[in-house]
Amino acid sequence: MDELESIRQKRMQELQHSLEQKQYPSSTVTISDALFDEFVSKYPLVLVDCWAPWCGPCRMLSPILDELATEMQGKVVFGKLNVDDEKMTAVKFGITSIPAMLIFKDGKFVDQLIGAVPKQNIIQKLQSYM
Structure with missing residues (x-):
């Protein structure tokens, strides 16, 4: 009976973890001024990319953030805010100055990255808040 209970508890933990990950978007989320506070408060760790369509470095950074949103699903949520x-x-x-990435932990602004920084720099910055 103990082995069966152990298997059941392990499976429950796996299901809970899976459910938690599904609640995190696996792609970047477009946000607005009206929903900004709600969005950054909804998740424990959020990166908001402040960008504009005419900005070349912003367009270069966009696919990197899309990759990170998938790779870090369940840990970090990525938002995009068109500053225009x-x-x-x-x-x-x-x-x-854009691109500017704002980092929020538990709904509070904690840090930022300015410019089209390499993917590894973004990962290192975010890991310091996990």
């Missing part, structure tokens, strides 16, 4: 369309949030966080 969503000016209030850009002003609130003093965004004067």
